[in-house]
Structures are given as C-alpha cells and as structure tokens.
Amino acid sequence: MGCESCAGAVRGKSDASNYRKSSAETITVALVGNPNVGKSVIFNQLTGAHQIIGNWPGKTVGLLSGKLIFEGHDLDIIDLPGTYSISSDIGEEREVREFLLGRKPDLIINVVDSTSLERNLALTIELLMLGIPIVVCLNQIDRAEKQGLVIDSDNLEEELGVPVVPSSGLRGIGITDLLKIGLTSLGSDEEKIERRYHTPRIASQLDSVKEMLPRNAGYPSYWLAERLLVGDTEIEDNIYSATPAIRNAISEIRSALEREMEDGISSILLSDRFAVAATIASRASQYSGKQEVTKEEKLHNLLTHRVFGLLILMGLSISVFYALFTFGDFFATMMIDASESFRPDFIGRFGDPDFGEFIWSGLIGGTVSVLSIALPYLIPFFILLAVLEDTGYIARVAFIMDSILHRIGLHGKAFIPMILGYSCNVPACMGCRIMETDRERLLSIFAVTLVPCAATSIVIFGLVGTYVGFVWVVALYAFNLALIALLTRLAYSVLPGDPAGLIMEMPPLRRPSLEVVLKQSWHRVKDFIYIAIPLLIIVGLFLASLQYLDLLDYISDGMSPVTVTWLGLPAVTGIVLISGILRKELTLLLLGTVALTSDLGEFMTDVQMIVFSLVVMLYIPCVATVGALVKEIGLKRATAITLFEIGFAILVGGVAFRILSGVM
Amino acid sequence: MKKEVVEQYLKTILSLSEDGKPVKTTELSKKMELAPATVTESLQKLASDGLVKYEPYHGTTLTEEGLVIATKIRRKHRLLERFLSDMLGLESSKVHEQACEMEHKLSDEAEVALCRILNHPDTCSDDSQSIPPCGLDVKSCVECKDQALADIVKQKERKSLKPLTELGAGEKATIQFIRGGRSIVQRLNSMGLTKGAQISLQKSSPFSGPVEISVRGCKVALGRGVAKKIFVQ
Ligand SMILES: Nc1nc2c(ncn2[C@@H]2O[C@H](COP(=O)(O)OP(=O)(O)OP(=O)(O)O)[C@@H](O)[C@H]2O)c(=O)[nH]1
Numbered sequence: 001m002g003c004e005s006c007a008g009a010v011r012g013k014s015d016a017s018n019y020r021k022s023s024a025e026t027i028t029v030a031l032v033g034n035p036n037v038g039k040s041v042i043f044n045q046l047t048g049a050h051q052i053i054g055n056w057p058g059k060t061v062g063l064l065s066g067k068l069i070f071e072g073h074d075l076d077i078i079d080l081p082g083t084y085s086i087s088s089d090i091g092e093e094r095e096v097r098e099f100l101l102g103r104k105p106d107l108i109i110n111v112v113d114s115t116s117l118e119r120n121l122a123l124t125i126e127l128l129m130l131g132i133p134i135v136v137c138l139n140q141i142d143r144a145e146k147q148g149l150v151i152d153s154d155n156l157e158e159e160l161g162v163p164v165v166p167s168s169g170l171r172g173i174g175i176t177d178l179l180k181i182g183l184t185s186l187g188s189d190e191e192k193i194e195r196r197y198h199t200p201r202i203a204s205q206l207d208s209v210k211e212m213l214p215r216n217a218g219y220p221s222y223w224l225a226e227r228l229l230v231g232d233t234e235i236e237d238n239i240y241s242a243t244p245a246i247r248n249a250i251s252e253i254r255s256a257l258e259r260e261m262e263d264g265i266s267s268i269l270l271s272d273r274f275a276v277a278a279t280i281a282s283r284a285s286q287y288s289g290k291q292e293v294t295k296e297e298k299l300h301n302l303l304t305h306r307v308f309g310l311l312i313l314m315g316l317s318i319s320v321f322y323a324l325f326t327f328g329d330f331f332a333t334m335m336i337d338a339s340e341s342f343r344p345d346f347i348g349r350f351g352d353p354d355f356g357e358f359i360w361s362g363l364i365g366g367t368v369s370v371l372s373i374a375l376p377y378l379i380p381f382f383i384l385l386a387v388l389e390d391t392g393y394i395a396r397v398a399f400i401m402d403s404i405l406h407r408i409g410l411h412g413k414a415f416i417p418m419i420l421g422y423s424c425n426v427p428a429c430m431g432c433r434i435m436e437t438d439r440e441r442l443l444s445i446f447a448v449t450l451v452p453c454a455a456t457s458i459v460i461f462g463l464v465g466t467y468v469g470f471v472w473v474v475a476l477y478a479f480n481l482a483l484i485a486l487l488t489r490l491a492y493s494v495l496p497g498d499p500a501g502l503i504m505e506m507p508p509l510r511r512p513s514l515e516v517v518l519k520q521s522w523h524r525v526k527d528f529i530y531i532a533i534p535l536l537i538i539v540g541l542f543l544a545s546l547q548y549l550d551l552l553d554y555i556s557d558g559m560s561p562v563t564v565t566w567l568g569l570p571a572v573t574g575i576v577l578i579s580g581i582l583r584k585e586l587t588l589l590l591l592g593t594v595a596l597t598s599d600l601g602e603f604m605t606d607v608q609m610i611v612f613s614l615v616v617m618l619y620i621p622c623v624a625t626v627g628a629l630v631k632e633i634g635l636k637r638a639t640a641i642t643l644f645e646i647g648f649a650i651l652v653g654g655v656a657f658r659i660l661s662g663v664m
Numbered sequence: 665m666k667k668e669v670v671e672q673y674l675k676t677i678l679s680l681s682e683d684g685k686p687v688k689t690t691e692l693s694k695k696m697e698l699a700p701a702t703v704t705e706s707l708q709k710l711a712s713d714g715l716v717k718y719e720p721y722h723g724t725t726l727t728e729e730g731l732v733i734a735t736k737i738r739r740k741h742r743l744l745e746r747f748l749s750d751m752l753g754l755e756s757s758k759v760h761e762q763a764c765e766m767e768h769k770l771s772d773e774a775e776v777a778l779c780r781i782l783n784h785p786d787t788c789s790d791d792s793q794s795i796p797p798c799g800l801d802v803k804s805c806v807e808c809k810d811q812a813l814a815d816i817v818k819q820k821e822r823k824s825l826k827p828l829t830e831l832g833a834g835e836k837a838t839i840q841f842i843r844g845g846r847s848i849v850q851r852l853n854s855m856g857l858t859k860g861a862q863i864s865l866q867k868s869s870p871f872s873g874p875v876e877i878s879v880r881g882c883k884v885a886l887g888r889g890v891a892k893k894i895f896v897q
C-alpha cells in the first residue's frame with residue numbers, strides 16, 4: 001500500500017461538500033463491524049442483493065458491492081467481512097484495513113451488536129481514529145430490548161461524537177435513517193473528525209509520539225501514532241525514510257510502556273481500547289427488569305452436551321433425511337405420473353414418433369424433469385438448511401465436533417463449510433476461509449469437495465431413494481462421511497503440522513426469522529432453476545440429437561471398458577457421467593433421456609443405481625466447483641484434487657459393484 | 665537442608681494439594697517414603713524459611729514463595745520428561761524416575777534451552793499433564809525463540825499460574841499469559857482475550873473437547889489445545 005493511496009484519508013469539509021453539489025458522483029459507503037452483527041442483513045436491505053446471511057461468525061468472505069440511489073445520490077455500498085479489529089495482519093483484519101485506507105470510503109456504517117456493546121465498541125473506537133465519517137448503527141436493538149437492556153443512544157452519541165442510529169436490520173427499522181444521517185455527516189467539521197479515545201496513560205504516550213511526526217504524513221495522525229508505536233513495518237518504512245531520527249525515540253516509548261505494563265505493545269493498546277469501550281458501554285446501557293436468558297442457556301447446554309449433543313445431531317440428521325425422502329418421493333412420484341400421462345399424447349402429435357421423442361426428451365423433458373424430480377427434494381432441503389443456518393445451531397455442531405475433527409487434522413470450525421457444502425460446494429469452498437492457516441484451509445476445502453451437494457442429493461434421493469430404498473440413502477451418506485474422514489486423515493498425514501485450535505465466538509441461539517429463511521431458500525432455488533433448466537435443455541437437446549443421429553453408441557462403446565466392464569453400468573451412462581461434470585443433477589435428469597423411459601427401474605438394477613450414485617457422489621467437483629477451487633487454492637492443487645477424485649470414484653465404484661453384486 | 669531435599673518436599677506438597685486442601689503429614693510421609701517424625705521436622709524447617717505454612721494436626725500449604733519454587737521444579741520435571749522420551753527415545757517407564765534425578769540439577773538457562781529445542785511443548789509426553797509456563801520476561805514464545813540466550817535469564821515471578829482448562833465451571837479468573845505463536849496470540853487478543861482480561865469458564869467438555877468461556881460480555885469457544893495455552897490466575 002503506497003503512501004499516496006492514503007493521502008487525504010482525513011477528509012475536510014470542502015471535500016465532503018462536493019458530494020452535495022454534484023450528485024452525479026458516487027458515494028462509497030462501507031459496512032464495517034464485528035462478525036455476525038448483521039452487516040449483510042443491512043446490505044441486503046439496502047441493495048436488494050442476497051448475500052449469505054446466517055447465524056455464525058465469518059460468513060461474508062471478500063468484498064461485495066451493490067448500488068443504490070438514495071435521495072438523488074448514487075451510493076456504492078460495500079459489504080465487508082466481519083472483524084474484531086483492524087490492526088493485526090490476521091486475514092480479515094488486514095483485508096478491511098487495506099480497503100479502508102486504500103479505497104477511502106466516504107462513509108463508514110459501523111454496525112454494532114447492541115447486546116455486546118463492550119466488545120463491539122472497541123472496533124468503533126479504532127475506526128474513529130481513521131478520520132473517515134462514521135455513523136454507528138446500533139443493530140439488533142430488538143434483541144437488546146428483549147433482554148431488558150436499554151441503551152441510551154443520545155448518551156452514546158455524545159460519548160463517541162458521531163451519530164448513533166438504533167436499528168433492527170431484520171425488520172428494516174432504522175435503515176433509512178442510517179443513510180439519511182450518514183449522508184449529512186459527510187459534511188462534518190474537520191476538527192471533529194479525528195477522534196481519539198485512550199486511557200490517560202496511553203494517551204500521553206501517543207501524544208508524545210504524535211508530536212514527533214511530520215505534518216501531512218498522509219495518514220490520520222493518531223492512527224499513525226498508534227501504528228508506529230506498535231511497529232507496523234509497512235508504515236514504518238514510509239515514515240522513517242523521511243524522518244529516521246524519530247525511530248529510536250518511538251521505540252524507547254514502546255519499551256518503557258511494555259516494561260511498565262509487562263505486556264506486548266499490541267496487546268497493551270488493545271486492552272486499552274477494551275477498557276475505554278467498557279466504560280462507554282456501561283455509561284450508555286442499563287439493564288431493566290429480569291434477564292430472560294435462562295431458556296436459551298438451557299437449550300445451549302443441551303445442544304453442546306458431549307453425549308446428548310451428539311445424539312441430537314444424529315437424530316436430527318436422520319430426521320432431516322427421512323423428511324426429505326418422504327416429502328420428495330411423494331411429490332416427485334405425483335409429478336412424474338402427471339407428466340408421463342401427457343407424453344404419448346404429445347409424441348403422437350408428430351408424424352414421426354422418433355422425432356416426437358427427440359423433442360420431448362430434449363426440449364420438454366428437461367424442464368419437466370427439473371420441476372418434477374429436482375424441486376420436490378430441493379425446496380424442503382433449502383428451507384431446512386436455512387433454518388439451521390439462522391438458529392445458530394451450526395456453531396453448536398462445530399463445538400461438539402471439535403475433538404473429532406482434531407483427529408483428522410482440522411478443528412470444529414471446519415464443520416461449518418462442510419454443512420454449507422451439502423447445499424453447494426462453491427460457497428462452501430470460499431467459506432473455508434474461516435480456517436486460520438493455509439494448511440487447514442486446504443484440508444477443509446478438500447473435505448468440502450467430497451461432500452454431496454444438493455445436486456448430488458437429487459441424484460441419490462431420486463435414484464436410490466425412489467427405486468432402492470431409504471436405508472440405502474442413509475448408508476450412502478454415512479459411507480460418504482466415513483470416506484471424508486478417512487481421506488482427510490490421509491491428506492493430513494501428507495500435509496503435516498500441528499492443527500491450530502478452535503477459536504470461535506459463540507453466536508446466540510435465535511428463533512429463525514421466517515423472512516430470512518424463505519428469502520434465503522428462494523434465492524437458492526431460483527439460482528438453481530435459472531442455471532439448471534437452460535443447461536439441461538441444451539445438453540438434453542445435444543444428447544437427443546446424438547441419439548437421433550445414432551452417434552451415441554460410439555461414445556458409449558468408447559467408454560465401456562470403464563462403465564460396463566469395471567463399474568457394471570449400462571453403456572449409455574458414459575455420456576451421462578461426462579455431462580454431469582457441468583452439473584451433477586444432469587446425470588439423473590439425462591438418464592431419462594438416454595434410457596428412453598422414465599421408469600428407471602426397468603433400465604438399471606438396484607446395484608447399478610447404488611454404484612452410479614456412488615460414482616456421481618465422488619467422481620468430480622462440478623465445473624463451478626473446480627472454478628472456485630482454482631480461485632481459492634491455485635490451478636495446480638485444484639487439478640490434483642480433481643484428478644484424484646475422478647480416479648478415486650472409479651476405484652470405489654468398481655469395488656462397490658463387486659461387493660454389492662455378491663450380497664444383493 | 666539440601667536444596668534437592670527442599671525441592672522434593674515442595675514438589676510433593678504441590679502435587680498432593682491439587683484439591684486445594686492442606687496436605688496431611690501422614691500423606692506426605694507415605695508418598696515420600698519417610699518416617700512421619702522426619703517429615704514433621706523438615707516441615708518445621710521449611711516453615712521457618714517461609715516456604716510452607718505448617719499447622720500441626722491441620723496440615724501444610726505452600727506459601728507464594730514455596731509455590732514458585734515448586735512450580736518451577738514441576739516445569740523442569742515435565743520438560744525433562746519430554747526431552748527424555750521425545751529426543752532420547754527412552755522407554756516411558758524409565759522417564760519419570762530419570763527426570764526426578766535430573767530436575768534438581770537443571771539450571772535455568774538449560775531449562776530455557778530445553779524448552780526451545782523441544783519447540784515450546786504444552787504437555788508431558790506420557791500423561792499429557794500441562795507444563796507450567798516459564799518465568800521469562802518475554803511476551804511470546806516467538807520472541808523467546810528470537811532472543812539470545814544470554815539476555816533472558818532475568819526471571820520474572822509467575823506465581824500460581826494455571827492453564828484455563830484447570831478452572832472449574834463457573835470459576836472466574838484473569839488472563840496472565842498466552843503461550844504460542846504470533847497469529848494465535850493476535851487472534852485471541854483481538855477478540856478481547858488480552859492480559860488482565862476477566863474471564864469465566866462457562867463450559868468444559870471432558871477429555872480433548874473444547875471449552876467455552878465468557879470474556880468482555882461475549883461467549884467464545886476454544887479448542888482444548890488453545891485453552892491450555894492461556895494461563896490465568
Ligand atoms: N434479532 C435480530 N437479528 C438480526 C438482526 N440483524 C441481523 N440479525 C441476525 O444476525 C445474524 C447475522 O447476520 P448477518 O447479516 O449475516 O451478519 P454479518 O455481520 O454479515 O456477519 P459476517 O458476514 O459473518 O461478519 C443472522 O442470523 C440475522 O438473522 C436484527 O436487527 N435483529
């Protein structure tokens with residue numbers, strides 16, 4: 001980060017009032033705050049986007065921007081990852097710091113969780129030093145009220161010297177005020193802009209550092225003083241090359257402080273911020289009446305209990321599967337029967353029945369099969385997942401799984417992206433950024449790519465569930481978990497190193513919000529439909545034309561050593577498996593196309609269905625996932641994982657075919 | 665009394681007083697395989713040196729000063745156990761006895777060097793008992809690694825520090841020292857786990873399970889390995 005890029009981070013009045021004159025200019029607004037405070041909820045409210053929201057810390061990874069026109073201003077709203085501080089070089093802290101200093105947003109909306117002001121305000125105080133106009137958003141005020149916590153926002157405003165707006169992101173309360181008030185503060189007076197909150201002991205030391213610094217160094221001055229006191233090498237290089245003399249003076253102040261407090265400098269400064277934050281928070285908040293947290297606490301204790309917690313997890317997973325199975329099966333059968341009854345009639349309308357078949361399986365069949373086979377499983381699945389995400393249960397699962405995951409070189413948090421993986425591997429791979437070290441990120445990404453995503457589940461439920469039986473569905477998922485454990489353990493021994501430990505803030509347990517759940521699941525279903533149907537039609541038409549032109553047999557024959565001889569599958573599944581690279585649900589939906597019947601029970605035996613599902617489950621991360629892999633871990637590792645999984649799936653499939661043929 | 669004998673007494677008292685109750689003379693004499701009369705006599709001497717508080721019929725407790733020496737010996741003992749088993753590959757049955765012999769002769773410099781060469785271990789090799797933190801004037805193990813041996817012999821008193829995992833459920837304490845590399849210390853610091861922060865243990869799952877603490881009004885889950893690195897008082 002160059003010095004120039006930060007020049008002007010201290011914005012004066014003239015600068016800001018420019019925005020008033022030309023409303024054509026875009027105003028950048030950054031959402032900054034601790035993890036899990038509701039930044040993305042507010043972002044979604046403002047921009048109409050559908051950023052992932054859920055109830056655990058660390059969902060948003062990377063920056064996302066959205067546009068909004070508000071009272072004639074063009075606003076560019078940026079949703080940032082949650083962070084506890086912006087001073088160290090931990091991933092998200094660095095990312096947010098570099099954004100704030102490099103991109104110089106015009107306004108920071110500092111979202112804080114009203115129910116834990118003390119910890120949240122420490123970041124606020126740190127942000128205030130940057131000299132960027134800030135409006136503090138006192139979010140989740142509804143939860144504070146419920147807990148009997150009353151926050152005097154006027155008092156807080158006075159203490160902090162910046163506007164404070166109580167809000168409830170979920171209910172959309174206070175969101176417009178936030179922007180209105182935020183935009184007026186763009187023109188605040190310069191002398192009010194850089195604020196500094198320290199205890200007297202630290203304040204005096206910082207003042208002496210600040211006095212030594214050259215004017216117009218290009219950084220907000222108190223912030224710069226703190227950075228130099230901490231010894232931030234990037235900034236030191238910039239400043240000390242111009243004024244080398246102050247280096248020793250500053251390091252003397254640092255050692256004196258460290259000796260006096262018997263602590264490291266960065267920890268001293270953090271402690272100081274927390275101390276100031278605690279005072280401000282306690283002055284502004286008051287508990288009234290009794291606190292009703294006991295019920296939540298009891299539930300929490302039950303869910304994280306070492307025995308009951310695991311039993312509940314197992315019971316819950318089985319019930320989810322069972323519910324999906326019965327519900328999905330019922331509707332899928334109903335809808336397939338309905339579509340089948342149209343089929344002969346439809347084909348009959350064309351003079352040439354082969355051509356009619358071609359149109360049906362290529363054009364209509366795709367849409368019909370997405371609607372009838374995929375959605376009955378997908379919709380309830382996405383709803384259940386969104387409920388789990390919003391309650392905070394996922395973090396409890398991470399807690400009880402911690403010691404188990406340690407054995408495969410990971411820790412509890414790795415379970416969070418894995419659960420997301422059951423929905424879609426792509427966000428799950430990105431979600432692995434919550435793992436602290438590169439090694440663990442790589443391991444958990446590897447584990448995630450083995451998790452059967454919703455599309456794979458459609459295949460398993462639609463094929464094995466419908467034709468073979470529920471028990472085999474559960475067996476497949478259990479086998480999959482065992483394989484993940486085994487393979488990750490093996491990968492762990494290839495990538496040695498001490499597993500870092502679990503460090504995770506425990507989110508509150510919440511009653512899931514109907515709106516969040518419905519919206520979240522709707523967006524997932526919508527994304528699915530928008531991509532799957534056109535793709536299915538294109539690929540379906542392509543396969544149907546191959547069939548119509550009698551070309552399919554060449555491909556099938558070419559692949560038969562693997563498909564027929566080794567895996568024991570019908571030869572035409574070769575092309576189906578290849579198409580599945582695009583999206584895995586295609587494998588099931590296209591089976592109907594190549595089988596020329598919609599009763600797959602006539603086309604494949606039970607063993608073939610299980611082997612087929614097993615291969616689909618493991619054989620390759622789909623194109624989108626491979627793309628995400630390349631982005632997250634680089635081309636070489638992504639290729640290695642992909643090739644390994646193809647080989648492994650074929651191996652397991654062939655072995656399973658031989659074993660299952662013996663027993664079934 | 666010889667230094668070695670003093671240390672042996674203090675160490676044994678520390679291990680017998682894990683439950684927080686004063687140690688009975690009979691218990692001590694049984695454990696040390698000495699006649700009760702000898703033990704009583706020694707305890708009186710230790711008491712007059714200000715290392716223990718000895719009350720006849722009631723029992724013996726360590727004074728602050730006694731605790732510092734006992735903890736130090738325990739640290740040396742456990743480091744030596746690691747050394748003997750990890751680096752020298754001794755059988756685990758021999759390790760304890762050998763360490764008992766060596767612990768009294770190990771200088772403070774050698775202790776520091778041992779800790780570094782073993783890469784700052786947390787626990788013993790055999791029973792995974794936690795190793796008490798060192799008394800060096802360093803902020804982290806990374807710093808210790810970087811520093812030359814000569815200038816860190818200045819020892820600081822680290823009285824009665826224990827890892828967070830040894831707290832009982834609901835117990836409150838203050839963070840004194842966090843062992844470990846820079847990134848984990850930074851992470852914990854940012855979440856409010858800084859030196860001097862008040863914490864209380866909310867929940868501790870047994871064996872290798874994680875713990876949950878409350879700090880600065882928030883609940884934080886920590887893996888057992890991490891929690892063992894946080895020393896409180
Ligand atoms: N009761 C209540 N819940 C809220 C409110 N705002 C957000 N939530 C809930 O808080 C949780 C976290 O919301 P997000 O918007 O995903 O949080 P975030 O700050 O973006 O989190 P990260 O991206 O992980 O840093 C979700 O479960 C929301 O439903 C609010 O005003 N009231």
Ligand SMILES: [Mg+2]
Pocket residue numbers: 039040041051052059060079080081082
């Ligand atoms: Mg977010």
